[in-house]
Amino acid sequence: MPSNAEAGASGSIPADNLKSSKIERMASGAILEDVPHLTDWLPTLQTYANPLKHNPSYSTVKQYFIEEDDVVAKDIVVKISNPWDGVYFRRSGPREKIYFDTKEVRACIVTCGGLCPGLNTVIREIVCALWTQYGVRDIFGIVGGYKGFYSRNTIRLDPKIVNDIHKRGGTILGTSRGGHDTSKIVSSIEDRSINQVYIIGGDGTQKGANVIHKELRRHGMKVAVAGIPKTIDNDIEIIDKSFGFDTAVEEAQRAINAAHTEAESFENGVGFVKIMGRNSGYIAMYATLASRDVDCCLIPEVPFYLEGGGGLYDFVCRRLKENGHAVIVVAEGAGQELMTDSLGSSNGGIDASGNRLLLDIGLWLCQKLKDHFSARKEIINIKYIDPTYMIRAIPSNAADNVYSTLLAHSAVHGAMAGYCGFTVGPVNGRHAYIPIDRVTEKQRRVNTSDRMWARLLSSTNQPDFLQYKNVMEAKRKKENSQLAESSHEHGTNNGNSQNDSS
Numbered sequence: 001m002p003s004n005a006e007a008g009a010s011g012s013i014p015a016d017n018l019k020s021s022k023i024e025r026m027a028s029g030a031i032l033e034d035v036p037h038l039t040d041w042l043p044t045l046q047t048y049a050n051p052l053k054h055n056p057s058y059s060t061v062k063q064y065f066i067e068e069d070d071v072v073a074k075d076i077v078v079k080i081s082n083p084w085d086g087v088y089f090r091r092s093g094p095r096e097k098i099y100f101d102t103k104e105v106r107a108c109i110v111t112c113g114g115l116c117p118g119l120n121t122v123i124r125e126i127v128c129a130l131w132t133q134y135g136v137r138d139i140f141g142i143v144g145g146y147k148g149f150y151s152r153n154t155i156r157l158d159p160k161i162v163n164d165i166h167k168r169g170g171t172i173l174g175t176s177r178g179g180h181d182t183s184k185i186v187s188s189i190e191d192r193s194i195n196q197v198y199i200i201g202g203d204g205t206q207k208g209a210n211v212i213h214k215e216l217r218r219h220g221m222k223v224a225v226a227g228i229p230k231t232i233d234n235d236i237e238i239i240d241k242s243f244g245f246d247t248a249v250e251e252a253q254r255a256i257n258a259a260h261t262e263a264e265s266f267e268n269g270v271g272f273v274k275i276m277g278r279n280s281g282y283i284a285m286y287a288t289l290a291s292r293d294v295d296c297c298l299i300p301e302v303p304f305y306l307e308g309g310g311g312l313y314d315f316v317c318r319r320l321k322e323n324g325h326a327v328i329v330v331a332e333g334a335g336q337e338l339m340t341d342s343l344g345s346s347n348g349g350i351d352a353s354g355n356r357l358l359l360d361i362g363l364w365l366c367q368k369l370k371d372h373f374s375a376r377k378e379i380i381n382i383k384y385i386d387p388t389y390m391i392r393a394i395p396s397n398a399a400d401n402v403y404s405t406l407l408a409h410s411a412v413h414g415a416m417a418g419y420c421g422f423t424v425g426p427v428n429g430r431h432a433y434i435p436i437d438r439v440t441e442k443q444r445r446v447n448t449s450d451r452m453w454a455r456l457l458s459s460t461n462q463p464d465f466l467q468y469k470n471v472m473e474a475k476r477k478k479e480n481s482q483l484a485e486s487s488h489e490h491g492t493n494n495g496n497s498q499n500d501s502s
């Protein structure tokens with residue numbers, strides 16, 4: 001593995017042997033969070049000249065090959081007094097030396113988790129980059145997610161087969177949740193003599209990719225595992241944004257426009273849109289900011305309450321009085337605690353991958369608003385739109401297509417260069433190889449104490465719900481004292497009544 005001696009490395013701090021990040025502290029104080037390389041466990045691997053050197057399409061590029069000391073800064077807003085301090089990732093792109101004889105490459109591609117616009121583009125571009133840039137001919141699609149490794153036949157992929165798949169939503173390979181059986185997957189990779197594995201999926205998928213990489217490494221196998229991050233929720237750390245996110249926001253916007261039109265057309269009309277976003281409210285936040293027609297945006301990161309001053313009921317009443325209509329956008333993961341509290345039921349369980357299944361905040365909240373207004377004998381016309389799967393099942397827009405292409409190319413160049421156990425993605429606009437651990441250690445969530453959320457609050461003028469804890473505490477106290485009072489009236493005492501009264 002090339003060292004960073006030229007860049008002034010003062011020695012590497014080897015992390016846990018099987019951790020995917022390799023941390024090097026430079027003399028300057030900068031830290032390189034490097035990704036594993038095949039030579040970490042196969043030190044005598046042969047190298048080959050990159051065939052791109054003779055590719056006419058790329059001959060005009062001035063400095064085509066990425067050098068060993070090219071890195072991407074994790075943070076680009078720095079103090080001028082100490083600009084070099086900080087964390088860096090290895091810059092992605094083609095290397096002059098590669099670690100595979102391209103005739104011997106057997107690559108496979110798998111898509112896992114939920115759908116996302118752009119999946120087919122990534123598949124297409126991995127196939128085309130392998131085929132046209134490196135001359136690889138053995139490319140296989142694993143069907144139906146991780147479980148497809150051991151339960152389905154593979155399909156052969158070539159540029160003809162994938163030619164116009166980027167115009168379609170979904171994934172031509174199929175996808176699934178659950179079914180990550182590491183030893184079966186690793187055996188399948190070994191049995192099929194696969195030496196490059198391209199894994200497209202979200203945070204769960206990337207965790208799975210890391211486990212596969214570590215197991216292959218433990219077996220001493222020459223297999224490069226490359227992760228391509230996918231999620232419309234935009235909940236993957238470090239990278240600027242996930243592919244398909246912009247497309248999803250645009251589609252969410254169409255639902256918001258419809259909700260606004262409906263709301264405006266009826267007396268006390270409320271357009272209500274439920275948007276995907278399990279733990280992170282990015283789609284709801286960006287669609288709201290882009291729309292300017294939204295009166296209130298509810299996201300999982302901001303617990304909200306209904307009754308009392310500063311609550312949702314008051315706010316909706318006020319907006320209807322002022323404007324005659326209102327638009328509410330709710331991310332599906334918002335208000336889950338409020339709902340479980342109110343329904344007295346537990347949450348909705350978990351899916352095959354272990355993700356929390358959500359209770360339907362949209363229908364519940366619409367009903368609560370209707371009940372509140374009808375108790376006050378006031379009119380409310382709620383028009384509920386749930387575009388859930390529509391925003392992720394569509395083909396990607398132009399910008400996401402280009403973005404997906406860059407991700408695919410970065411992944412292929414990285415695998416060819418012998419890197420493995422990495423995720424690709426843009427960090428401050430430049431593509432990098434990021435240790436998988438780094439993107440899976442926590443899910444990214446909307447930071448409600450930064451300027452973007454403040455922009456949203458100032459554009460909607462909605463309540464900030466900062467009193468959530470106090471309001472809920474007061475509500476609980478009130479409910480308890482009511483319960484105690486009624487127990488007293490009926491001569492009972494919270495289930496201990498029989499003992500006490502006997």
Ligand SMILES: Nc1ncnc2c1ncn2[C@@H]1O[C@H](COP(=O)(O)OP(=O)(O)O)[C@@H](O)[C@H]1O
Binds near residue numbers: 179209
């Ligand atoms: N911690 C984990 N270790 C190994 N595999 C995992 C892990 N979490 C999820 N997976 C696998 O990754 C795949 C996709 O995960 P899921 O959470 O459904 O979607 P996403 O990758 O989009 O977050 C599933 O096949 C699941 O079994």
Ligand SMILES: O=P(O)(O)OC[C@H]1O[C@](O)(COP(=O)(O)O)[C@@H](O)[C@@H]1O
Binds near residue numbers: 230231233276277278
């Ligand atoms: O109904 P499904 O297919 O399980 O998907 C629902 C979930 O998928 C998502 O779109 C994204 O999930 P992943 O990125 O984890 O695949 C969530 O917003 C949503 O809760």
Ligand SMILES: [Mg+2]
Binds near residue numbers: 113203204
């Ligand atoms: Mg996920």
